[in-house]
Each structure stands twice: as structure tokens, then as C-alpha cells.
């Protein structure tokens with residue numbers, strides 16, 4: 001069996017915080033990550049989810065060798081991340097949505113040349129890989145513009161190309177779509193899906209965006225106060241916490257409130273009954289069954305399904321004390 005790309009055993013990290021001065025000086029210890037154990041196999045796409053302060057960034061910093069664990073063990077690409085940071089850097093790509101890894105005053109083209117030297121890519125290998133990424137991420141128009149002049153969306157695409165230039169085995173994205181508009185988010189997701197399909201890169205992603213989770217991952221790990229709260233599929237989690245999906249139906253003609261559709265709760269009626277919103281819990285009924293019942297009462301012109309948002313799902317999981 002091949003070794004997992006990531007394996008964590010009893011992984012913990014404490015931070016010591018000092019407050020006050022002199023005699024009032026106090027020392028307290030925050031356990032940011034507590035006894036985490038998981039493995040991620042090559043080729044997987046995993047969402048690493050949790051509320052603010054749950055311990056996601058701390059975990060990623062340990063996986064990439066930026067931080068040393070207080071106790072426990074972590075291996076990334078078969079290496080001890082802190083001891084073999086340089087070697088690991090050649091095997092992984094990391095993007096922090098809110099922090100740039102590019103040279104601020106240089107254009108992307110020069111950053112890529114510098115990164116190629118760091119990763120010891122020859123000129124031909126650099127050109128081939130760079131050209132592919134420039135084309136697929138549509139970087140051509142601003143390749144020679146200093147990074148500080150780029151829009152957020154342009155910069156993030158530039159960062160992703162930088163992280164993938166050396167064709168890493170593992171791509172770690174920390175909130176990659178944060179602050180992007182809907183169109184830019186979608187383009188980025190499309191690119192990441194294509195990248196995975198063509199290169200088999202393992203993906204680990206932290207996000208607060210349900211669409212990222214749904215589109216890009218096939219497994220999620222949820223942490224709560226540094227501890228593992230869930231490891232499985234998103235659908236399994238939604239079923240477990242009973243988060244509602246919402247069906248919005250647009251009807252051909254005004255209809256009485258649809259308050260007797262089995263397995264649903266009527267959330268609201270708009271436009272004199274032309275638009276109605278019904279919530280249902282996946283597992284107790286299906287969208288198809290709801291639609292069949294609605295269609296028996298009124299003719300449906302259009303239908304959309306709103307998924308529960310990830311914050312809500314995580315809140316429910318925390319509240320259930322899992």
C-alpha cells in the first residue's frame with residue numbers, strides 16, 4: 001500500500017499566551033489543536049472545516065512545517081514537515097487567500113522565474129508548465145504587471161499558478177475564494193476541478209463557503225476547539241445534523257399557501273402565492289418527492305434548491321456535542 005499523503009497521529013499544538021505586566025503578569029495555555037488523528041490518501045480532495053479559531057490554520061501550519069507540534073506526529077508526503085521543510089516545499093504548493101506568497105513589487109513572470117530557480121526547474125520545464133497555467137488561469141493580460149497592482153481575483157489566480165508551477169503532489173488552499181466575486185469564484189473552482197482531473201493532485205482546502213465544499217471536495221473533516229468533530233462526506237454530515245434544504249418554487253398561477261406538503265415546512269409565500277419556499281430535511285424526504293406533491297397542487301414554472309450553508313451545518317454539529 002502506498003503511504004498516505006498526510007497522516008496525523010495524536011497531533012496537538014499549544015500556544016502560551018502572556019497577559020498583563022509585572023506582578024499581574026499571567027501565563028495561560030491555549031490548546032489550538034488537540035489529539036487530531038486522520039490520514040489523507042493520494043488523489044483525495046478534502047475540505048477542512050470549522051468555525052473561526054477552531055484550529056484549521058494551526059493544523060495547516062504543522063502539516064507544512066511552519067509550526068512544530070507540541071505533541072503527536074505528523075507526516076506530509078512521507079516527510080517530517082518541520083525537519084524536512086525544504087524538501088517538502090518541492091512536493092507541496094500552498095496558497096493562503098489572505099496572505100501573498102508572491103513578490104509584491106515584481107510582475108508574476110519574474111516571480112515565476114524566481115520560483116522555478118528555487119524548485120530547480122529547467123528553462124524548458126518552466127516554460128511548458130508556465131504556459132499551460134497562464135492559459136488555463138487566463139493570466140496573459142497581467143503577467144508583466146507588478147503584483148501590488150493586481151485585483152484580488154487576478155492575484156489569487158497568480159498565487160495558484162505559483163503554487164502549482166512545480167507540479168506538487170499536494171495542494172493546500174487556505175480560504176482560496178475569500179473576497180472573490182461569484183464569477184471569479186466559479187472560474188477558480190472550474191480550474192481546480194480541471195487541474196485535479198488532469199494531474200491527480202491531492203487537495204486540502206479550508207473554506208467557509210459551502211459551494212467550495214460541494215464542488216471541490218469529496219470528504220470533509222470538521223474541527224471544533226482543535227478536536228475532530230466529524231470525518232466523512234458532506235451529505236452524511238448534513239443528514240446527521242438534520243440541516244434543511246430549501247426548495248423555492250415559482251408557480252404558473254397564484255396558489256394557496258403550500259402548507260400541507262408532507263415532509264416540508266412552509267417558510268414563506270411571495271407575490272400572492274406565485275413564489276413559495278419550502279424547507280425539508282434530506283433523509284426524511286427528497287426534492288423529487290416534494291416536487292411531485294407541489295406539482296399535484298399547482299403547475300410549476302421554475303424551481304431552485306438552496307443548500308444549507310456550511311456555517312449553519314457546523315453550528316448544528318457543534319450544538320449536537322459531537
Ligand SMILES: Nc1ncnc2c1ncn2[C@@H]1O[C@H](COP(=O)(O)OP(=O)(O)OP(=O)(O)O)[C@@H](O)[C@H]1O
Pocket residue numbers: 015016017030031032050051052053054055056057058059
Ligand atoms: N500564534 C498564536 N499565539 C497564540 N494563540 C494562537 C496563535 N495562533 C493561533 N492561536 C489560537 O489558537 C486557536 C486556533 O487558531 P487558528 O488560527 O488555528 O484557527 P482557525 O480555525 O484557522 O480560525 P480562522 O477560521 O479564524 O482562520 C485560536 O484560539 C487562536 O486564538
